[in-house]
Amino acid sequence: MRVSYIIGTAFVVFFILISMPSHAGTVTSRELVEAARELDGKTVTYRGEAMTAVMNRGEYSWVSLKDGYNTIGVWCKSDLLKEIRWVGGYKNKGDMVEVTGTFHMACPVHGGELDIHADEAIIMARGFPIEEHVSPYRIRIAAAFFILTLLAIFIFRDRI
Amino acid sequence: MILKPAAEDYRIIGHYLGKITIGLGLIMAVPLAVASGYSEFAPAVDYLISMAITLFFGVVLAGVCRTGKDLSTGHAMCVAALSWIVAMFFSAIPLYLSGHYRSYLDSCFEAMSGFATTGLSLVNNLDHMAYSHNLWRHLTMFIGGQGIVVIALTFLFRGTAGAFRIYVGEARDEKILPNVINTARFIWFVSVVYMILGTAALSISAVAGGLPAGKAIFDSICVFIAAWDTGGFTPQSQSILFYHNFSFEMITVVIMFLGAINFALHYVVWTGNRRELYLNIETTTLFISMVVALSITAWGFAGNGICLGPGAFFRKVFYQLISGHTGTGYSTVYPVQFVNEWGPLAMLGITMAMAIGGSMCSTTGAIKLLRLGIIYKAVRQDIKKLLLPESTVLVQKFHHIRDIILQDRHVRLSAIIMFSYMGLYLVGTIITMFYGYSLSEAAFESVSAAANVGLSCGITSPSMPVVLKVTYIIQMWAGRLEFIAIFALGGMIVAALKGKK
């Protein structure tokens, strides 16, 4: 029973894997930076968290997308980025955005920067506010040390 | 015969070290205030803890080692050398508590990198960092760059003779004005004036580039501090590339240049002697070394087969080069690109510029232009001597604020420091190469650490070996203090172990 179950699952997984559409174009920031020469000028799909701010430059805008490794600048029509509501920072997790466009190792238009000129931008997941957790343990440590410091100042009050 | 230090010597060192630690603890009130302002409660608690620990240590140390005596030169050197280590350990506490560092060692690396105005960073997930923590990173650069002691001088110390000796220990031996307090005040004055101008210019440029005003002003303050003190931290993980803004880049270039100018030169220019800018041995040396290093870098970069227009070519090559030459370490490329796309020759050009560095009595590290200029003049004098009849008396001069006759002691001092730097660069390079990196990568990273630059070719990362982290910490420390204070500390330790009573 159990063996057939495993074999069955393995088959299903196998078929799912081979029937998946080819994602050759999906890249990570690590690949973009380290294999920039090979990917230069190619169309790539890249996914990352929108960070800090969408910088509007009129018709086009810059947005920085961060995956686990690096942050990559994306140049894109401003209309496509209108949907971005959350940008990453200390208090927020930014929207997860997937862009497809041309990758430049040294962009001729933007002073030789490494960037993606995106034609499409889709929001894959919404960002959210990050709950700040203040550890009560740390507050106790802080209080303890402050009392100690006051005590020390009192003891050494005319020696410093 | 070496004399063993007496208990009194330790007391003097401990007392002043304690005072400097108290100063550091008090400065932590700034990020604490920022944390409260931005209602970041977890960081606020971190700063409360760090402040309390730092103050406690400082008060106890200063109290236990009570002394009425002023510092001698030897003591002052030891205090200078030790205060950087102590400051590193304490300022690493809030960084470690922030959770953005893998280990306490990593946060120590970051703190030393800040104090030494290097700019190499081991931070994880910088873009999600709290404003207060980010400001603290930049503040360490301000404290280290303006001089821990300059700060202490203006606020804490009563007796100035001893304070001036620590100031010398921090490798700022030039008295711009006859009085050391006035010198410190002038350094503050210049910095504050440029801070207002620079921050305003950067903010306008950033807002024009589409950044929200609040963020733009915060970033501008941080970027100004790190550029002026030739540090190189940025609030964003992409460094200056994040802003995608040509005018922003150019303003940072101006600030970096001004930060690499001697404060004594600022003084004479600001008091009316503007011709000095073009006569000074340091600015002329800077021009020549920039031309040479830029040519090498441009030649190397042009040979790598990347097609760029002249404007983009200039923007890329010049920015990284000048950022390296002034010891700042801002970049508009990703670290790995140096290895993959720039190639060894371009990296060598930047390494050379980094190894030379900026002016004396500025916040840059490295060999420094004045020393290079002096050694060049000495070589020229010796060659001339060979060619002229033996009876000729040859006087060689160099112009630094005034005409100075070149003497053997100038050359000797310059040569000792220059060779110490060369040694430091070499040791770091060899240790890095033990971990399998190529010569050009290892030299680039090692020089970047020892010369307090902060450009990276990808070796510096949280996952790098512990030995390398420790090596770079030591390099940053030794490079910042220009060896003399460290030699004094080493001498003290030897004396304590081997000396006779």
Add this chain to the structure above:
Amino acid sequence: MIQMRKGLIVKSIWNGILGIASEVLMVFLFVVSAFIICLLWWSCVK
């Protein structure tokens, strides 16, 4: 006396402003010459 001091202060402020301007000008000259050098190398190789 007060007139003299006033004159002195105005003069030193003026000197300071000119000082800042000349420093920025120097940096500008550095940048321009660097641009020329870059242009030379760029045209040599292309």
